[in-house]
Amino acid sequence: MTAHDDRVLDTVATGSYHAPHDVLGLHRTGEDEWIIRARRPLAATVTAKLADGGDVALSHLRSGIWEGRFTATDALPYRLATTYDDGSEHTADDPYRFLPTLGELDLHLIGEGRHEQLWHVLGAHVRVLGDTEGVAFTVWAPNAQAVRVVGDFNGWDGQGHSMRSLGSSGVWEVFAPGLGVGTAYKFEILTRGGQWILKADPMARLAEVPPATASVVTASSYGWNDQEWVANRSTSAPHAQPMxxxxxxxxxxxxxxxxxxxxxxxxxxxxxxxxxxxxxxxxxxxxxxxxxxxxxxxxxxxxxxxxxxxxxxxxxxxxxxxxxxxxxxxxxxxxxxxxxxxxxxxxxxxxxxxxxxxxxxxxxxxxxxxxxxxxxxxxxxxxxxxxxxxxxxxxxxxxxxxxxxxxxxxxxxxxxxxxxxxxxxxxxxxxxxxxxxxxxxxxxxxxxxxxxxxxxxxxxxxxxxxxxxxxxxxxxxxxxxxxxxxxxxxxxxxxxxxxxxxxxxxxxxxxxxxxxxxxxxxxxxxxxxxxxxxxxxxxxxxxxxxxxxxxxxxxxxxxxxxxxxxxxxxxxxxxxxxxxxxxxxxxxxxxxxxxxxxxxxxxxNAPLWQRDHDAAAFVRLAGPAFNPNVIAFARTDDAGDTVAVICNFSGVPVHGFELDLPQAGTWREVLNSDAQAFGGSGVGNLGAVQAADGGRASMVLPPLGVLWLRRDR
Incomplete structure (x- = not known):
């Protein structure tokens, strides 16, 4: 190893290297020659268990980085068996043997700002790669020198889960085998100023209950039953509906x-x-x-x-x-x-x-x-x-x-x-x-x-x-x-x-x-x-x-x-x-x-909502005498039905109030805010108002009251 290689290994060992997958994991060194490197600090022995049944003993290089070589025609999946001085043994998948979980198209769309389903690729997602289930972590942090995932699965020490930079996209990624729904995590980011800072995932789809602040891996298993609602919504216009x-x-x-x-x-x-x-x-x-x-x-x-x-x-x-x-x-x-x-x-x-x-x-x-x-x-x-x-x-x-x-x-x-x-x-x-x-x-x-x-x-x-x-x-x-x-x-x-x-x-x-x-x-x-x-x-x-x-x-x-x-x-x-x-x-x-x-x-009453934004469906109403406490107007729907709204904001009833309604005929009282049933004084027009030819009508306006009148066809 050269001095430069040693510095890289030391940086990889602390989870501070921007491209840990370039050093760790499985790499071809010749036509049929392969090398496996793994980070296993404090280990007594490390063995790679190959998918074909073979074992590859790894030797310690420095700073907890181990290396082993073998020959094979093709790349082989493997797991790492590690023993420690106390006699314990631990076998697990290696996060650094997996390819990136984001494709080139995803990275291109992210860079262009056009990824309309961004939540499908950034954040934390349960994935199955080959026959291994785990969580793919991805985060956008273009100014970071290094990024690590920390959580309840690694004692909040991310040195063994450093992420790789995916180039100019500013996206960082690592797949952590063996994790699943419910995992609490954060991203630990090495800034350009040399400080490690701890951040919740901007794309997290679940967080701990405040005041705790960690992000939580989640996946939906919900089955919707609102298909009829969504289908009807897609063919409707909210402007022409009651709201x-x-x-x-x-x-x-x-x-x-x-x-x-x-x-x-x-x-x-x-x-x-x-x-x-x-x-x-x-x-x-x-x-x-x-x-x-x-x-x-x-x-x-x-x-x-x-x-x-x-x-x-x-x-x-x-x-x-x-x-x-x-x-x-x-x-x-x-x-x-x-x-x-x-x-x-x-x-x-x-x-x-x-x-x-x-x-x-x-x-x-x-x-x-x-x-x-x-x-x-x-x-x-x-x-x-x-x-x-x-x-x-x-x-x-x-x-x-x-x-x-x-x-x-x-x-x-x-x-x-x-x-x-x-x-x-x-x-x-x-x-x-x-x-x-x-x-x-x-x-x-x-x-x-x-x-x-x-x-x-x-x-x-x-x-x-x-x-x-x-x-x-x-x-x-x-x-x-x-x-x-x-x-x-x-x-x-x-x-x-x-x-x-x-x-x-x-x-x-x-x-x-x-x-x-x-x-x-x-x-x-x-x-x-x-x-x-x-x-x-x-x-x-x-x-x-x-x-x-x-x-x-x-x-x-x-x-x-x-x-x-x-x-x-x-x-x-x-x-x-x-x-x-x-x-x-x-x-x-x-x-x-x-x-x-x-x-x-x-x-x-469709006149009150069907043409809410159409000036042609609205008219102010007036009469022979102006009363500044009375606001009156009428509204019409597509079928030509009309509702008149007459508001008396004075504290006294107005008897014999004359108003020019849009049309002659019988106008039914469909709403009286002064009705006794609602706590009012009961002043009204016995349920209807008659408008003569030309629309002139005489009515009683209740105190602090509003009438809605609808014309009979």
Whole structure:
């Protein structure tokens, strides 16, 4: 051995060599000549047991590296039998006799940022190579000098499981025989600065239950039973379907439920309430429960707080079989700085942008993805596809899109760098959003990509081939802020602020909107929706019913955060269950029943959802006298049926109110938020309103009440 060879052997012995398979394992040295090298520190003897029954005795070279030679026509599988000074003997497969588990096409697609099923090749996967079962570990760490796998299988000492670099791809790989599902592991990375750092697997599909942070090998054995749902979804258009979404924080809806426990309870409850979809706040793994899942450490791992990935599959499968759609919050805008996760993954900025003016959210204490790097963009695009393919979800609500679109988001002058054109738009992030939307819709027709976007950025829901971002829906934050500002006012003063309710009609069809009353509106001192309502307890409940009826009648889909359907009084806190005891109070039980009836009537009346995004299907209604406390409009479906929505936000009934309805005839009262059955005063029109020729009708408007009138054919 030369001095150079000795240095290489010493580096291999400590698991610090970038190409351990070049030294260890089986190598041809001549036409029929072979050499086996193995790392077996502290061994007394090492023997290679060949598949043909022959034995090859290995001799110690240095630093625990052993070597033996033999002749054979072809390469032979082998196992290593090792004895120790205490007389013990151990026989095992050698990780370094196996070829790479990634092919050249996979590496090419990874390098190009076009591997749409990235989770199939990176991470940890149970594989059978020949007749040997084990786990193939792969990780992208292009700045690393060396990478080792550590875990409960090697005493968290990775010197015997160093990975090979697969060249310019930046991918590292090793196959560890004998391992299987349930193995806990991490990657130990030697940085360019010479430090070893310990990292969870970015592609892990399961993690330990927090606060533990190791990744866990998993494999799915789940058999789906939602084929009919998925087939119907692929031929449907969400825009032309009813969509009333119940937003759920799984950990606090009812505390202590697992994914499987929640299935029956959520199905029974949400079905009875009449919602069409459940939207889960983020279920990807996150270290701190108080972040509600919005600081993600494991993008491919459903949080293990509630069970394993197949348990989540069971929950979604059951929801689909019950006719409920499933939307999940997705957070590609930023990630936490926890040392065990994505931050400075291989010792240098990798997933995050290297320039802190583009790579950090100071307000949130998080890093921002480098959307211009092909591998990072691939990581995120494939992650969206992963949730659609592996978990059959029906939509992703993309968090904090505004923070991604603008380079100066929450930054003072001098704290941001302009784009190549000198503008404030983040061109790389825009390109990423267009790619993830176009790819998701191409691969999974009928799903919904939903943007939480709070600015006037144009074309959020316009198709990508027309220069839009390509989302299916956008949260209408303007409507939310204006309407909440209006509804909290004392009815005495609302007449001066009619525009806070009606301005949304001006732009209601500029995007495909969802009207959200989300978790963000019931935290951080804002109190509950019920708590914002003015007046005494009865008036608060009447305002709640009126506001929800106006919201459900307004163009756009609806989203309501859990607890508001029965008038939760206290502000939401993730550390405790909802105040279910309120349902023992008759007044709140009546509001609960009203929400269920609201959803039922909404679903039964296509004018309220079929043409949500068509301005031609909407008209403001007026009469001979203007009342600034009354907001009235009508909506029409494809069959020509019409529903009129008349809202009286004053605290007194209005008798003899004249309104010009779209057509003459009998207009049935399909909803009255002031009905006695729901705790109201019972003011109404005996179930119907007659409109004369020209559509003029006289009616009674209940106080703090909303009427839905449907014209008889």
């Amino acid at each position: 009333s979404v119940y937003e759920v924080h799984l950990g606090s809806w009812r505390q202590g439920l697992s994914y499987r426990d929640a299935a029956d309870q959520l199905i029974d409850y949400v079905t009875a309430q009449g919602f069409t979809h459940i939207e889960f706040m983020p279920l990807a793994e996150h270290p701190f429960g108080g972040s509600w899942g919005y600081q993600v450490s494991g993008y491919y791992a459903p949080t293990s707080r509630f069970g394993d990935p197949d348990d989540l599959r069971y929950l979604i499968d059951r929801l689909h079989q019950a006719g409920l759609g499933v939307i999940m919050d997705w957070v590609p805008g930023h990630f936490p700085k926890d040392a065990f996760a994505l931050a400075r993954f291989d010792g240098e900025p990798l997933y995050e942008h290297a320039d802190p003016r583009r790579g950090e959210h100071r307000d949130w204490g998080t890093y921002i993805f480098d959307y211009g790097r092909s591998e990072v963009r691939n990581f995120l695009v494939a992650n969206a596809l992963y949730w659609f393919e592996e978990f059959h979800i029906d939509g992703l609500r993309v968090d904090a899109v505004a923070s991604m679109l603008y380079l100066d988001y929450s930054r003072e002058p001098g704290e941001w760098a302009p784009n190549i054109h000198g503008g404030r738009e983040n061109l790389e992030a825009i390109g990423f959003l267009q790619e993830v939307n176009a790819t998701s819709y191409r691969r999974f027709p009928g799903i919904a990509m939903i943007a939480e976007e709070s600015t006037s950025f144009p074309g959020v829901t316009a198709p990508t081939d027309q220069g839009g971002l390509g989302f299916g829906f956008k949260w209408n934050m303007g409507w939310m802020n204006d309407s909440l500002q209006y509804i909290k006012r004392d009815p005495m003063y609302r007449a001066h602020h009619e525009g806070e309710l009606s301005f949304s009609f001006v732009y209601a069809f500029s995007e495909n909107y969802v009207l959200p009353i989300s978790h963000d509106e019931v935290v951080h001192g804002k109190g509950s929706l019920f708590g914002r309502m003015p007046g005494d307890h009865w008036q608060k409940l009447a305002n709640m019913r009126a506001y929800l009826a106006y919201m459900w009648g307004h163009p756009g889909k609806q989203l309501l955060f859990m607890g508001q359907e029965f008038g939760q009084i206290s502000e939401w806190a993730e550390g405790r269950s909802l105040d279910w005891w309120l349902l023992d109070q008759p007044a709140h039980a009546e509001l609960h029943a009203f929400t269920a009836n609201l959803n039922r009537v909404y679903r039964d």
